[in-house]
Amino acid sequence: MPGPLALYHLAALALLAFGILGLTRRRTLVGMLISVELMLNGAGLAIAASSMLSGANAALGQATTLFVMGLAAAEATILLAIIVVVFRRFGSTRTSDLTTLQE
Amino acid sequence: MMEIITRLVFGLYLLVILGGAGLAVFSANLVRAFVGMVATLLGAAGLYLLMQSPFLAFMQLLIYVGAICVLIFFALMLTNAYQGGDESAPAPLSKFARSLLAGLAPLVLLLPTVLLHPVAAKEKPEATPLAELGKVLLEEYTVPFELISIILLIAMAGGVFLAWERRNR
Incomplete structure (x- = not known):
């Protein structure tokens, strides 16, 4: 049986794997955004668990997780704006439609 | 006794996280994927509670479940993510395999590292007083703290600017 820290790391690792799987599997920008949020959440979880359950400075780790959450909020804001602009210009958010560079 | 209860609760939260993440990734309907993501975020909040950091759990609920989910919900609403939409058509098997x-x-790559090389870890997390976290944010790391707020401000201003509908065009 792995120790508590390894268990938290396994949860974060599962979130990372699901996130990458979703990011490559999804065909719309919104689905990809959901997967990115999963990965960011896993990162925050791993950082907080590492600081709380090892000898590291716990307050510093918690602050880092808060920074990750803040960055995730900023990223979601920008992505929402980008998705709205793309939808207005292309009429869909399918990634296969956004291929003007190929033409 | 407490040890067993802790493990059981951890397993419950882990189930919520994995089930939610599976729904978020594999569901053919984007609204269901969204609900799965909310379940995952709630499960992660539970894990924060288990590692003795209730403030992080509170912030997880406030920022992720409160703010980011509303943003993604708006994205769903503005892009016709109806049932039978873009995600529901079956994907080619080769793409799924990739x-x-x-x-x-x-x-x-990482599973062997986590399992075979355990870090010297505490068995039980100790709660950090909130004042200590505040000191880290406002004394040692003031500049990153302020930078985060500037980044959020710029992101919101940029979002409004990008999505602004120009009337005279």
């Missing part, structure tokens, strides 16, 4: 390979890559 994305499965991409998802398994971090597992294969």
Whole structure:
């Protein structure tokens, strides 16, 4: 049986794997955004668990997780704006439609 | 006794996280994927509670479940993510196999490291007083703290600017 820290790391690792799987599997920008949020959440979880359950400075780790959450909020804001602009210009958010560079 | 209860609750939260993440990734309907993501975020909040950091759990609920979910919900609403929409058509098997390979890559690379090389860890987390966290944010790391707020401000201003509908065009 792995120790508590390894268990938290396994949860974060599962979130990372699901996130990458979703990011490559999804065909719309919104689905990809959901997967990115999963990965960011896993990162925050791993950082907080590492600081709380090892000898590291716990307050510093918690602050880092808060920074990750803040960055995730900023990223979601920008992505929402980008998705709205793309939808207005292309009429869909399918990634296969956004291929003007190929033409 | 407490040890067993802790493990059981951890397993429950882990189930919520894995089930939610599976729904978020594999569901053909984007609204269901969204609900799965909310379940995952709630499960992560539970894990924060278990590691003795209730403030992080509170912030997880406030920022992720409160703010980011509303943003993604708006994105769903503004892009016709109806049932039978873009995500529901079956994908070619080769593409699914490739994305499965991409998802398994971090597992294969990192799982042995996590399992075979355990870090010297505490058995029980100790709660940090909130005042200590405030000191870290406002004394040692004031500049990153302020930078985060500037980044959020710029992101929101940029979002409004990008999505602004120009009337005279």
